[in-house]
Amino acid sequence: MSLGEAEIQTVMVDPALRSALKLPFAAPGQRIGLFGGSFDPPHQGHLTVSLMALRRLKLDAVWWLVTPGNPLKDHAPEQLGRRVSAARAMARHPKIHVTAIEATLKTRFTADTLAILSRRLPGVELVWLMGGDNLRQFHRWRDWRRISRLMPIAVYDRPGSTFTATAAPAAFALRRRRLREIDAARLPTRRTPAWIYLHGPRIALSSTELRAKRNKSAAAS
Ligand SMILES: Nc1ncnc2c1ncn2[C@@H]1O[C@H](COP(=O)(O)OP(=O)(O)OP(=O)(O)O)[C@@H](O)[C@H]1O
Numbered sequence: 001m002s003l004g005e006a007e008i009q010t011v012m013v014d015p016a017l018r019s020a021l022k023l024p025f026a027a028p029g030q031r032i033g034l035f036g037g038s039f040d041p042p043h044q045g046h047l048t049v050s051l052m053a054l055r056r057l058k059l060d061a062v063w064w065l066v067t068p069g070n071p072l073k074d075h076a077p078e079q080l081g082r083r084v085s086a087a088r089a090m091a092r093h094p095k096i097h098v099t100a101i102e103a104t105l106k107t108r109f110t111a112d113t114l115a116i117l118s119r120r121l122p123g124v125e126l127v128w129l130m131g132g133d134n135l136r137q138f139h140r141w142r143d144w145r146r147i148s149r150l151m152p153i154a155v156y157d158r159p160g161s162t163f164t165a166t167a168a169p170a171a172f173a174l175r176r177r178r179l180r181e182i183d184a185a186r187l188p189t190r191r192t193p194a195w196i197y198l199h200g201p202r203i204a205l206s207s208t209e210l211r212a213k214r215n216k217s218a219a220a221s
């Protein structure tokens with residue numbers, strides 16, 4: 001969307017705060033996809049989810065929130081700074097911004113991060129983005145119902161999750177709040193809870209697989 005002078009003046013986010021949080025610019029009325037992940041390492045799957053979400057949900061931008069660590073994963077990820085740099089190198093797109101906001105906010109759980117961001121960005125239409133594998137275990141996330149009330153959720157299909165994700169406990173609990181794919185562009189402004197399952201090019205890539213390959217070639221050399 002294009003903003004007039006008056007609208008830019010009314011950006012409700014305190015600029016000092018925004019710069020302290022190292023947040024990209026977002027104005028009221030803009031639609032921002034929040035894509036949390038370990039990105040250890042980032043890959044084409046992340047990029048595809050972001051590009052499809054930009055297009056189908058008519059987003060103005062996607063912010064990659066590189067997490068200090070997924071609370072449900074045991075293994076320690078690569079150093080945060082290295083993952084942020086790798087994510088920036090992968091996400092070379094004018095509408096994709098890479099942030100380490102959870103490290104700045106010192107939040108560990110998505111519900112806490114999203115509660116702060118929605119408070120700090122009033123009027124901005126935020127959407128939580130995730131892959132189908134995460135929908136399968138969403139009911140195990142801390143305060144997942146609160147997350148579903150904080151902002152709409154878009155789930156992108158992923159090999160291995162196609163037939164199981166939409167039958168998972170959280171999907172079942174929220175089944176009456178699911179939008180048809182044809183209505184994707186309306187998701188960001190829908191009353192919550194609201195969610196959608198998006199189909200598109202399926203990318204059979206994972207960070208686990210890339211780490212295994214990297215370790216194998218390091219061991220061979
Ligand atoms: N190939 C893919 N297709 C769809 N969604 C994906 C894909 N890869 C990652 N995602 C989603 O991107 C987000 C961040 O994922 P993450 O950084 O953990 O990558 P990953 O490949 O799932 O890593 P790992 O194998 O270490 O679990 C998650 O919501 C995940 O579901």
Ligand SMILES: O=C(O)c1ccc[n+]([C@@H]2O[C@H](COP(=O)([O-])O)[C@@H](O)[C@H]2O)c1
Pocket residue numbers: 035036037038039065067069070071072073108109110111134140141142
């Ligand atoms: O808050 C939780 O309980 C929670 C549990 C599992 C995953 N998450 C978040 O989900 C996002 C995707 O995680 P990952 O490791 O699959 O990339 C990332 O932002 C994690 O912090 C959050």
